Amino acid sequence: MKLAVIGLGLIGGSMAIDLRKAGFATEIMGVDINPDNAQEAYRLGIIDRIETLESAVPMADMVLIAIPVDKVLDSLIRVLDLVSDQTTVIDVGSTKKVIGSAVDNHPKRRNYISAHPMSGTENSGPSAALEGLFEGKINIICDQEKCGPQHLAFAEKMFQVLGMDIAYMTADDQDHSTAFISHLPHAAAFALANAVLDKEDRTIIFDLASGGFNSTVRLAKSSPEMWGPIFQQNREYVVESLEVYIKHLKAFKKSIESDPQQMMALMKNANRIRGILDGENDSLVKNEKTIVKLYTK
Amino acid sequence: MKLAVIGLGLIGGSMAIDLRKAGFATEIMGVDINPDNAQEAYRLGIIDRIETLESAVPMADMVLIAIPVDKVLDSLIRVLDLVSDQTTVIDVGSTKKVIGSAVDNHPKRRNYISAHPMSGTENSGPSAALEGLFEGKINIICDQEKCGPQHLAFAEKMFQVLGMDIAYMTADDQDHSTAFISHLPHAAAFALANAVLDKEDRTIIFDLASGGFNSTVRLAKSSPEMWGPIFQQNREYVVESLEVYIKHLKAFKKSIESDPQQMMALMKNANRIRGILDGENDSLVKNEKTIVKLYTK
Structure with a gap:
């Protein structure tokens, strides 16, 4: 071929x-x-x-x-x-x-x-x-x-x-889902890198950068020439995903400031991502059968 | 011993x-x-x-x-x-x-x-x-x-x-730096997991979760029993770091909405993290000598 x-x-x-x-x-x-x-x-x-x-x-x-x-x-x-x-x-x-x-x-x-x-x-x-x-x-x-x-x-x-x-x-569903699970994490990483670079005493900070930071910020190394057009072409859904994310960040910040019980509840909810991504939750297992059921040709 | x-x-x-x-x-x-x-x-x-x-x-x-x-x-x-x-x-x-x-x-x-x-x-x-x-x-x-x-x-x-x-x-410098390079990435990951879990059609979304998402959200699997007390004990600096991060997320969102040139500039700035983390920038190389210079006993 x-x-x-x-x-x-x-x-x-x-x-x-x-x-x-x-x-x-x-x-x-x-x-x-x-x-x-x-x-x-x-x-x-x-x-x-x-x-x-x-x-x-x-x-x-x-x-x-x-x-x-x-x-x-x-x-x-x-x-x-x-x-x-x-x-x-x-x-x-x-x-x-x-x-x-x-x-x-x-x-x-x-x-x-x-x-x-x-x-x-x-x-x-x-x-x-x-x-x-x-x-x-x-x-x-x-x-x-x-x-x-x-x-x-x-x-x-x-x-x-x-x-x-x-x-x-559909192309519309793909653009919407992809905004949340791919475009949003990239946007979040670019902003996280900029937030940390914003600190004045950056030498100190980066000397200390540990594994957790590196994996979270890894996507901020991505090519602007590739990602700029993606953010532009999927602008509506990317902006929606960023708004949802900012809402959740503000809620988490507020819980740290004044509601430790809510803070624990938010982290426990976030922990559910482990079962889902690791396929421990049967109803959400990632396999071809599930997908074909969802998206029959 | x-x-x-x-x-x-x-x-x-x-x-x-x-x-x-x-x-x-x-x-x-x-x-x-x-x-x-x-x-x-x-x-x-x-x-x-x-x-x-x-x-x-x-x-x-x-x-x-x-x-x-x-x-x-x-x-x-x-x-x-x-x-x-x-x-x-x-x-x-x-x-x-x-x-x-x-x-x-x-x-x-x-x-x-x-x-x-x-x-x-x-x-x-x-x-x-x-x-x-x-x-x-x-x-x-x-x-x-x-x-x-x-x-x-x-x-x-x-x-x-x-x-x-x-x-x-000093303990104060450590708590401030660590807020940005460790506590903030964890808070960001918890909020990112919650934002994506917030979507109704989650089966679709997680079936699609690719490597970029997994590495960004990995820290959201962390133990609330360990992280809750950290966020509480370092509340002041963690809240500061979240505010700086939210500011940068909003700026990035705004650039996607209305200023593509600024969007490219923000991503190029974020890309600097590559040189810094990979030690390509001589002045920021992570080695004992630099650290000892910075923090002489």
Whole structure:
């Protein structure tokens, strides 16, 4: 299978590595607006050759678009304008509604799979690409009824080759849920880093930074070029999630100031996250069966 | 060296494991108000025998107090009332000012080392104890001029055996810095968990929870029995840190709503945390030399 990867960063690079290793992609063409990135991906053996979007797409069986979300729409339209009926096109950005709506009337809409593989690290660029980044994680496919069945099946196969479970939902639901469980933690980490950097005696503080701080603030190392467009494109839901979060922070602060019993109750409630994330709560276990029940095609 | 450990949880248990392994402690007595914890620590081989505070302390060369901070003062006074001139007493809780002030006039004040080894996990109890938990981390010693030189030297040796660097500062500075780099991230994680749990369609959300969410919210699994007293005892500085954080969250939210350029600037500022935490910034490198320069005895 000939694969064209547009955007050779953490996500596109990691997908290419695993798809080649599994034998799913036998030839990988790389496209990147940054020639240094393209060269680096080639040097690292992630891609077989560097192409332009226009030269790669007509030769590809599958096109992956893995670029900042403010750049996706332009590239997606250029790709859909070029593809044959047989080529499957997948965009893997974190926000789906704006982009999906904009191509609803494109004659090749059925070639397009709107997806969000939920994995990543705080690093970026081809050298950040990792083997096995998606193993055991969840990929969201949005508005699957708009996809041609052969394209949907091909994309599903590809995500399964990466070791991913698949959840199906509307682009609106995905943007709302993702605001809370991915975009909010990133915004919270950026603000936490800024709050601590705001302190004057920062040398003292960072000399003391322990594991708890590092893991909480890790996401604040993320790329503004990737995250700025996500916050903008999902502005409504991200702002909602920040408002809910600020409300809970204020309630917690108030309880520390004047209501120790309420403070204990709030922490005990927060502790429930352990059972839920660790799958100890049966009704919330993360498995394919649950997801398929929730999001039947 | 005969060691008495009062409080056989994550911190006390982990210290006992490493001090025995290094041959620093040759006999370890365990004290815990919870008989199940004591039995478990014994069963796990963390301690040699179970004692009461009153029976263990007179036999010990060193006493470690590793219990929730609201319980420290009572135990510390009971210990200081019992010790000979030769016994070194170390309290390793996260807040130091309230406890330190309360024993300033105790006749055995010079036996007491006010310390905060900055390491931990979100788990608690003897079974959470880990080998190497403190290796490469920083221990704070507060108001060291109040300690007898032989007790200070013995405590410093013990923290070095654990593989820790030592920073020296006033109890007030430690409580202020620790509010920002440890207590605030915990409060932020509790509130983040509550914000996401607040969503009605939680099954959907948690099925999607990806690595970024998990690492940010990890601290929300922490024990309320440990953290409640910390927030209460360091209330003033914790509330200050939460106010600074909420201010930065609001500024970030506002920038997402109406000022994309400012949003990018705020993320770029937050990115500076990478260089600082990873030690890329020479002036802020975390090493013993820097610390000793900052906190000369």
